[in-house]
Amino acid sequence: MTANPSTHGVGPSRLPLPLRDGFGRVHNNLRISVTDRCNLRCVYCMPEEVTFLDRAELLSFEEIVRFVRVAASLGIDKIRLTGGEPLLRRDLHRLVGMLAEVPGIRDLGLTTNGILLAEQAQALFDAGLRRINVSLDTLDPVRFRQLARRDGLERVVAGILAAKRAGFDPVKVNAVSIRGVTEHEVVPLARFARAHGLEMRFIEYMPIGADQWERNKVYFAHEILEQIERELAPLVPVEPAAPQAPAQEFVYADGGGRVGIIASVSRPFCHSCNRLRLTSDGKLRNCLFALDELDVKGLLRGGASDDDLAAVIRQSVATKWEGHEINTARFVKPERTMHTIGG
Ligand code: SAM
Numbered sequence: 210m211t212a213n214p215s216t217h218g219v220g221p222s223r224l225p226l227p228l229r230d231g232f233g234r235v236h237n238n239l240r241i242s243v244t245d246r247c248n249l250r251c252v253y254c255m256p257e258e259v260t261f262l263d264r265a266e267l268l269s270f271e272e273i274v275r276f277v278r279v280a281a282s283l284g285i286d287k288i289r290l291t292g293g294e295p296l297l298r299r300d301l302h303r304l305v306g307m308l309a310e311v312p313g314i315r316d317l318g319l320t321t322n323g324i325l326l327a328e329q330a331q332a333l334f335d336a337g338l339r340r341i342n343v344s345l346d347t348l349d350p351v352r353f354r355q356l357a358r359r360d361g362l363e364r365v366v367a368g369i370l371a372a373k374r375a376g377f378d379p380v381k382v383n384a385v386s387i388r389g390v391t392e393h394e395v396v397p398l399a400r401f402a403r404a405h406g407l408e409m410r411f412i413e414y415m416p417i418g419a420d421q422w423e424r425n426k427v428y429f430a431h432e433i434l435e436q437i438e439r440e441l442a443p444l445v446p447v448e449p450a451a452p453q454a455p456a457q458e459f460v461y462a463d464g465g466g467r468v469g470i471i472a473s474v475s476r477p478f479c480h481s482c483n484r485l486r487l488t489s490d491g492k493l494r495n496c497l498f499a500l501d502e503l504d505v506k507g508l509l510r511g512g513a514s515d516d517d518l519a520a521v522i523r524q525s526v527a528t529k530w531e532g533h534e535i536n537t538a539r540f541v542k543p544e545r546t547m548h549t550i551g552g
């Protein structure tokens with residue numbers, strides 16, 4: 210008897226069908242925003258004045274874990290926690306511990322602004338977190354305040370160093386790359402990363418935040434690479450750890466470490482996208498730039514079965530578009546800003 214292809218059961222003798230979309234892309238990666246709150250107000254991400262969600266609107270740890278169990282049964286094996294600022298979610302290490310025990314989850318990561326990291330790094334590591342990305346756009350406290358609309362540079366640097374001490378290896382540092390704003394930060398950041406054994410990653414500025422994005426405000430990947438090679442050392446391209454990873458990876462020819470470039474605008478990686486996103490208010494998105502989303506919280510709180518949750522995950526994957534079309538006149542900026550989706 211042939212298996213019914215519409216069956217998404219995961220009974221003992223049946224393997225789940227992979228989460229393959231209409232373009233053949235298999236999805237194994239889920240980013241979960243655990244809060245929309247933030248202790249910074251980065252200009253490229255969110256407005257100064259915001260009304261945050263009522264806490265009851267956020268998915269509970271138990272709800273997140275239930276969803277992840279179902280997602281893992283369908284082939285999701287990689288999770289990244291994000292926000293808003295995820296370390297503002299009380300006892301986040303407890304959620305990490307719960308997720309680390311979900312069968313099938315083999316890779317747990319976190320993206321943080323680092324402000325609260327020094328206090329939490331060890332507890333997160335001990336709970337099973339292994340990947341960490343800390344966002345830091347500048348080493349200049351005045352520029353930090355301009356970009357983040359808050360102070361905090363020293364705390365972020367302390368957080369990065371605490372993460373290293375706690376055992377995270379590598380610690381990746383993410384900087385958004387904006388023309389006229391961050392060109393002068395590239396070399397100091399790259400030097401800082403080289404000096405402390407960190408992996409520096411530059412992300413092209415994307416049209417998703419609160420401010421007015423224009424293509425000519427993007428300081429492009431090839432310009433960053435040229436600047437590093439001119440002022441620091443030649444770079445040699447290397448194979449990324451995973452073929453679907455969005456970053457192009459390089460090592461310094463002099464052995465001084467590793468650099469990643471995420472060229473979301475100049476070199477979109479939609480063709481190899483393997484990601485889904487769960488927002489803090491429980492909506493499932495199949496693209497950072499998606500214009501539609503599916504309501505997971507309503508299902509979780511409305512008595513839905515695991516099969517219902519599996520069906521919504523499959524629906525999200527099945528309806529995924531080919532790509533974000535940032536570089537075309539057809540591009541439509543989503544209403545949600547980055548902090549409410551989770552980067
Ligand atoms: N608060 C945490 C942080 O800053 O790392 C996690 C959430 S934040 C939305 C995730 C990542 O998105 C950060 O690295 C941030 O720099 C990046 N980001 C936010 N807005 C962006 C934009 N318009 N273009 C490119 N990256 C952006």
Ligand code: SF4
Nearest residue numbers: 247250251254293322
């Ligand atoms: Fe907060 Fe991160 Fe957005 Fe900055 S990028 S405002 S730290 S959520």
